[in-house]
Amino acid sequence: MPLSALEFACRMPKAELHLHIEGTLEPDLAFRLARRNGITLPYADEKALHAAKNFTDLQSFLDLYYACADVLRSEEDFADLMSAYLERAHADHVVHAEIFFDPQTHTARGIPFGTVVRGLTEGMRRGRDLGVSSRLILCFLRHLGEADAWATLAEAEPYLDQIDGFGLDSSERGHPPAKFARVFARVRAFGKPVVAHAGEEGPPAYIVEALDVLNARRIDHGVRAVEDPAVLARLVRERVPLTVCPLSNVRLCVFPNMTAHSLPRLLDAGALVTINSDDPAYFGGYMNDNIRAVQDAFKWDRATWAQIARNSFAASWAGAGDRARWERDLEAVVAM
Ligand code: ADE
Ligand code: ZN
Numbered sequence: 001m002p003l004s005a006l007e008f009a010c011r012m013p014k015a016e017l018h019l020h021i022e023g024t025l026e027p028d029l030a031f032r033l034a035r036r037n038g039i040t041l042p043y044a045d046e047k048a049l050h051a052a053k054n055f056t057d058l059q060s061f062l063d064l065y066y067a068c069a070d071v072l073r074s075e076e077d078f079a080d081l082m083s084a085y086l087e088r089a090h091a092d093h094v095v096h097a098e099i100f101f102d103p104q105t106h107t108a109r110g111i112p113f114g115t116v117v118r119g120l121t122e123g124m125r126r127g128r129d130l131g132v133s134s135r136l137i138l139c140f141l142r143h144l145g146e147a148d149a150w151a152t153l154a155e156a157e158p159y160l161d162q163i164d165g166f167g168l169d170s171s172e173r174g175h176p177p178a179k180f181a182r183v184f185a186r187v188r189a190f191g192k193p194v195v196a197h198a199g200e201e202g203p204p205a206y207i208v209e210a211l212d213v214l215n216a217r218r219i220d221h222g223v224r225a226v227e228d229p230a231v232l233a234r235l236v237r238e239r240v241p242l243t244v245c246p247l248s249n250v251r252l253c254v255f256p257n258m259t260a261h262s263l264p265r266l267l268d269a270g271a272l273v274t275i276n277s278d279d280p281a282y283f284g285g286y287m288n289d290n291i292r293a294v295q296d297a298f299k300w301d302r303a304t305w306a307q308i309a310r311n312s313f314a315a316s317w318a319g320a321g322d323r324a325r326w327e328r329d330l331e332a333v334v335a336m
Helices: 005-011 027-036 044-053 059-070 074-090 103-107 113-130 146-160 179-190 202-213 223-227 229-237 246-251 263-269 289-296 302-313 320-334
Strands: 014-020 094-101 133-141 165-169 196-199 218-221 239-246 271-273
Touching: 005 289, 005 302, 005 320, 014 074, 014 218, 014 239, 014 271, 027 044, 027 059, 027 246, 027 320, 059 103, 074 094, 074 113, 094 113, 094 165, 094 320, 103 113, 103 133, 103 146, 103 271, 113 133, 113 146, 133 146, 146 179, 165 179, 179 202, 196 202, 202 229, 218 223, 218 271, 223 229, 223 239, 223 263, 229 263, 239 263, 246 289, 263 271, 263 289, 271 289, 271 302, 302 320
Parallel strands: 014 094, 094 133, 133 165, 165 196, 196 218, 218 239, 239 271
Antiparallel strands: none
16 A cells, blocks of 8 residues: 555655744753753643643744743753754654754843854754754844844854854844845855745735845745735745745634645745744644644645655755755655
């Protein structure tokens, strides 16, 4: 019996390109780290924390996400967070992950930048032992000002060999990409690739700004591109990858339910779509949970899922040799 489309999609090797490491903090780890660091979380237990994950929009999620990050204090905490994510990703046949971190969330609490990066890179080293390769992307928080981003970039400079790219996240509405035009020009001068969250809650015009002003190589989310045919046509023409996060979009009320998601319209238009989990501890699951939710709604065939995996490799920053190897591994699963 050949694998069903769902079995195939769960089993196929794939890359995850939109994942906030702080968004992988599961309640059990949050309470364990709180105990380890002598911190009292404002929730009685894991169940109470879980119950707080009832979001109405992006901001309602970010408020909880930033509050929980307070338990992350030491290098070991960041390493444990990273290795826990990579173990879960490995179980879902993720072979490569390009991972966001939000240094400002930590440095604002007095945690040194180096503690964060050293811990995360130690976790990535443990992930390599499992066979999962990874890259690190520093995200600037767009609700903060340009001066804050400049200060963060200065702190990042000694660690540039461990930072593979730069992104832009946090509250989108009212914070257009152009706010950070000069910071990203400097980032590009360092030779680092740029990505940006755009068209999640913000309008399609923010996608255009991310491309034209920041020179973003990928758009994180981009799901509102369907509201402007010219923007969608451009994304298709220029083969700009979209890192779509289906469960996130439903949990943050970007779409009322999965069947209303713009994914089929993006795919039909020919956009280079990838599937990702964004903040899996907050939105109901990791890579294969997203795949199950999408499959439940859209019943894609195996060829469509294989294309999603190929897109994830094509959109990644991995070397040609690694990508060719994963493509071959994918073909082996296609033959199952
Ligand atoms: N930070 C973590 N998750 C995010 C999201 N979905 N959008 C913007 N900023 C984020
Ligand atoms: Zn995100």
